Amino acid sequence: MRSFDVIIAGGGAAGFFTAINIAEANPKLKVAILERGKEVLSKVRISGGGRCNVTHACFVPNDLVKFYPRGEKELRGPFNRFCSGDTIEWFERHGVELKIEEDGRMFPVTDSSQTIIDCFMEAVKKINIPVLTGESIQSLYKSETHWKVETNKETFLAEKLVMATGSNPKMWEMLEELGHTVVPPVPSLFTFNIKDQRIKDLMGVSAMASVKVKGTKLEASGPLLITHWGMSGPGILRLSAWGARDLFNKNYQFTLQVNWLNDVDTNDCLETLKGLKQEQAKKTVGKHSPFDFPKRLWESLVAASGITPETRWADLSKNQLQALAMQLTDGHFNVNGKSTFKEEFVTAGGIDLKEVNFKTMESKLLENLYFAGEILNIDAITGGFNFQNAWTDGFIAAESIVSNN
Structure with missing residues (x-):
């Protein structure tokens, strides 16, 4: 059995961003990323035709929320704390320069999603975040003080758990068993x-x-x-x-x-x-x-x-x-x-937004459980907006976790 302060379930964009922000803000916290597949960041790799549409050049929170068919009301507050401009600044600080295209979409100047993947992989290596692949979560259990996460390989204990597993029906089912409501998923793009x-x-x-x-x-x-x-x-x-x-x-x-x-x-x-x-x-x-x-x-x-x-x-x-x-x-x-639409499959559906505190991204029903990214009933039109939601959710969850330790 292995113990961590924070376990991030899901090795995608939201999971990595949350983990990196936690560990950079408080290097003493032991953070691990669990990913069920053999590879991490697979959706980042194929997004934007392999170029990775990181965000959109819409810098006013009240305008940005209008691109979200689901999540418009809830994201207004979060975007006032971490918006597109903050995303650009974050990536620049981590050595990745972004460029704006005519339609407002933003990509790395390299035009390669590998740049974003390398950025994340270098960051987790530098701050010693273990990225554990092939770890398929089989059950979640909440005690008074800890979360117990059982995978197909081993058992983990963590004080805090971040669910960033995207549109994974199995994870939604587990969270329903714990009392959360899941809005049934349907294709969006x-x-x-x-x-x-x-x-x-x-x-x-x-x-x-x-x-x-x-x-x-x-x-x-x-x-x-x-x-x-x-x-x-x-x-x-x-x-x-x-x-x-x-x-x-x-x-x-x-x-x-x-x-x-x-x-x-x-x-x-x-x-x-x-x-x-x-x-x-x-x-x-x-x-x-x-x-x-x-x-x-x-x-x-x-x-x-x-x-x-x-x-x-x-x-x-x-x-x-x-x-x-x-x-x-x-x-x-x-x-x-x-x-x-291409391989960029996006779903409408996920954890009911009424059950999430958008000031912290913490569950209103279960203490020390946080959400980030597509696991929530939030989705946007094409153009970098779904990634921006992942970055914002991850940043706020990380900030909240760090401030509570």
């Missing part, structure tokens, strides 16, 4: 499967669009990417995150309304088309797009409106103009299923 003649041969075409789920209040906007299985891109992923539960309940069968002109409504579009009918009377409709999006998409929507490419603008009927305006601003596409 996913793309839409759509078979439709209008987009059949347009793989790789991208346009700025607004999208909404018909019959609901769910809507989002951003770049939309046409793929061989349907639609993806930031706009779709945003919608999938905000609609995670509703779309799960619909069994991923619904009608998607797409406005390819983003914020232009049907009436304004119709007026623009009427103007083009006058101004470009002798030109053919299919020759080039009068709007700022790809020519191939324009040609497809023209065809879907019952207009041949050789038709002159002057010859368009009132019905054809109306049909084209509808295709441009309110195209209906039947969604039939979803696909996981």
Whole structure:
């Protein structure tokens, strides 16, 4: 049996960040990381296409929380204590410089997730934190003074336990047995499967669009990417995150309304088309797009409106103009299923937030039990926000643990 002051369950981003912050603030505390797999930080390795999207260049806590479909209210206080700027400063202090891309995402200047992994591994080595792999937790037991953690290999005792095990159903079950409530997990970031003649041969075409789920209040906007299985891109992923539960309940069968002109409504579009009918009377409709999006998409929507490419603008009927305006601003596409977005699988669900003290990240039900990262019912849209939650949770849990020792 081995004893530690703090055991961190989970060798991912949140687990490492918590452990390092505890040991750096109080080197006398004995801290260990337990990881069930053979490797640690595997999600860090694949994130951001192998570049690791560390955080997002949104530095105002009240703005940052708006990127979290679940956790917006609860994270306001924590982000006031450890926000994106603090993340940048922390990594710089540990020898990792970050850069901001045009869309606000932040990556290491090396463009390699290995830089973040090396940073963490060097830190735990320097401050003597044992990282124990292949340790699959079998049971958790709480005594008056200690936590007893039994794995497939051995038994550990610790005064404090940090659960940073991500979306692990087995861990959620154990915590339910100890009295916690788990909000059932559902996928959060996913793309839409759509078979439709209008987009059949347009793989790789991208346009700025607004999208909404018909019959609901769910809507989002951003770049939309046409793929061989349907639609993806930031706009779709945003919608999938905000609609995670509703779309799960619909069994991923619904009608998607797409406005390819983003914020232009049907009436304004119709007026623009009427103007083009006058101004470009002798030109053919299919020759080039009068709007700022790809020519191939324009040609497809023209065809879907019952207009041949050789038709002159002057010859368009009132019905054809109306049909084209509808295709441009309110195209209906039947969604039939979803696909996981790359390997970056994110879930909505986890420990009920009402049962966590967000000033300390400690359980309200069980003393000396802390949470960090995706184990909680917190998730965000794509763009570095899920990692920022991990860093913030980990920092606050560490600060609380250190101050209580």
